[in-house]
Amino acid sequence: MTATTRSLGVGSVMVILLAVWALVSGCGAKPSADAGLSAGIVTDELGPNMRAYRQENLKPAGILVWFHGMDSDGTEFDHDPRQRHFAEPLMRNGWVIVSANAGGNSFGNDAALREYRALIGAARTRYGTTRLQFASESMGTVAALRLMAEPAYRNVNGLIGISPLTGIPPTLRGVDFIEAAWGGTVPDRADPLTFYPQRFAGKRFRFYYSTTDTVVPSGAGARAFAIRFGKVADVELVECRGDHADPTCYQGDDALAFVGGASR
Numbered sequence: 001m002t003a004t005t006r007s008l009g010v011g012s013v014m015v016i017l018l019a020v021w022a023l024v025s026g027c028g029a030k031p032s033a034d035a036g037l038s039a040g041i042v043t044d045e046l047g048p049n050m051r052a053y054r055q056e057n058l059k060p061a062g063i064l065v066w067f068h069g070m071d072s073d074g075t076e077f078d079h080d081p082r083q084r085h086f087a088e089p090l091m092r093n094g095w096v097i098v099s100a101n102a103g104g105n106s107f108g109n110d111a112a113l114r115e116y117r118a119l120i121g122a123a124r125t126r127y128g129t130t131r132l133q134f135a136s137e138s139m140g141t142v143a144a145l146r147l148m149a150e151p152a153y154r155n156v157n158g159l160i161g162i163s164p165l166t167g168i169p170p171t172l173r174g175v176d177f178i179e180a181a182w183g184g185t186v187p188d189r190a191d192p193l194t195f196y197p198q199r200f201a202g203k204r205f206r207f208y209y210s211t212t213d214t215v216v217p218s219g220a221g222a223r224a225f226a227i228r229f230g231k232v233a234d235v236e237l238v239e240c241r242g243d244h245a246d247p248t249c250y251q252g253d254d255a256l257a258f259v260g261g262a263s264r
Helices: 010-026 081-092 110-127 140-148 176-181 222-229 252-260
Strands: 041-047 050-055 062-067 095-100 132-137 158-162 204-209 234-239
Touching (some): 050 081, 050 110, 062 110, 062 140, 081 095, 140 158, 158 252, 204 222, 204 252, 222 234
Parallel strands (some): 062 095, 062 132, 132 158, 158 204, 204 234
Antiparallel strands (some): 041 050, 050 095
């Protein structure tokens, strides 16, 4: 697919900075209502700061690695109805969802990727399946894309992204909490949008995004990724309503259909 892009002006940069700040207060908010796991869903500890959610008494159909958003720690399924609405159709069909704290607000830094690699290794050892898919929320998409582009995970051909932040362009690299996550300097490798397209050749992506998202800048969102990689990868965009991480973006039944269609 083709499209044109424009460089960002000073005003646009200010909007981006305000939007990223909104990530801190909004993306990881923990609703107090409807807390607790649904009947039959159990949690397994996989190691320090790592856990799995699954439907008890079902043979694992595959492992879905969850890359959490900002102001979250991978335990959202315990308390947030949005993530549970997304996850439960998958778990009811045998998918084991695994998550890690991964350093909190990591923006895909190297330490977070090491923790996700350890999580995947522990999950494969525990559940004995090689079928692997990724799912991410907001900031977590940067980590998911970086890992997916590594040769060791070439068998991961599917990524589901919810309100995805798909890159860290130069206009975001000076934001203090993004710099802090990367130890003071954000390198080029932090931005999947700079990757050579062939690193995602043959991969499948399904991104749930809203055109009224005021948090993720358009130059680093779902459509920007589709423009960059849509000629070599299958990038499906599903439009949802509302602002960033709106409940309509958490489409578990549709996600189940997506992973069900992925190669085994």
